[in-house]
Amino acid sequence: MIDKTVASLSAAVADVHDGATVMIGGFGTAGMPSELIDALIAQGARELTIVNNNAGNGEVGLAALLNARRVRKIICSFPRQTDSYVFDALFHAGEIELELVPQGNLAERIRAAGAGIGAFYTPTAYGTPLAEGKEARLIDGRGYVLEYPIAADFALIKAEKGDRWGNLVYRKTARNFGPIMASAAKCAIAQVREIVPLGTLDPEVIVTPGIFVQRVVAVDVATQRAQPQAAA
């Protein structure tokens, strides 16, 4: 019997190695797998390359991982936010490397990795500083920039429900990077609010088929509620 469910958050991230590239889902805090990130902090892996849209908010989740000095490099589109002070300080101190990628190029590079695409030409960023040093060409009179895929060793994502085959459904705009990150990582780990029996999820509405997911771990709802207080 195939069972991708994992009993604990710590077991789910136990084999993340030093120097790993780890995708972390979420747009701001919507869809951010905070409990998996906390487990990764406790696990202790260092020198990580993180792929996320942002660079952490406040001092929880991704910001806490940065604050613990576990991240060597971050690949993201929008690091600077009103509450990104943890990243800001590391960046100004020269303690973290930043690869800034336009949001759509970030999404498509992740998608490309999952879809087996070797590289692609995109019009986004053509003629701008973010295309400097990159191969460009005119196609039908329009400028394009060559972009390469971003693959990862692990993806940490948050979904609403999952089953033991790894099928996932999401909740509202918390879906954001989850499905493409799952496809782009060798090992995709999904934290879900609820693990449901196989056959419960309507096959017509499954967003991420289980082939893209290696581990599913349930996050105790009581833990989720307690967390903001613990962090404060």
Added chain:
Amino acid sequence: MKRFSRDQLSARVARDIPEGAYVNLGIGLPTTVANHLPSDREIFLHSENGLLGMGPAPAPGSEDPDLINAGKQPVTLLMGGAYFHHADSFAMMRGGHLDICVLGAFQVSVEGDLANWHTGAKDAIPAVGGAMDLAIGAKRVFVMMDHQTKSGASKIVERCSYPLTGVRCVNRIYTDLAVIDVTPEGLRVVEIVDGLAFDELQRLTGVPLTLAGADSAAAAGRSTATLSER
């Protein structure tokens, strides 16, 4: 000198968004255009984090942290709305499926180059988000901005001095002084704030402008009057 207020400017942009349009309103001032879209017009608002059919802010107390817009503010979903992942969302943008995108700007050049993501300051942390995808993706790109900087320099320029967001991508510029189309023949003024002469607008702008034909000038006069009555 009389200027369009922020509210009038948002209302003016809203007037140019027709029934059935798929629209992305950028973060900041462009977001306020939504407040002026008439309720009897069905318009599809897209937010790049993954929703189409975005509705207004929820009532206090009913915010949902899983339902936010690109500015990370809580929003609602209208009946018929949909959620999707980031690659699909940016395919909608990059693939030319959006009819209109409204963006703020630091500078726009005479050829429609846009600078709106970075001031070029050396110590600033760069952040681009979806700005570059929006700039090149929509069928029509509208810019909303003050006509001049705080020190009085024109924000419509021969060449952008700030780092570019997109090349030759802006179609129409809405400022507190005028509405200006970017055309292959140059910048064409379609509307001027009530009481401002074209020559004075030209002096404040610093790059060559032409006045649209008599028909559209008359139409512009009418709409300006409408605005100043409010």
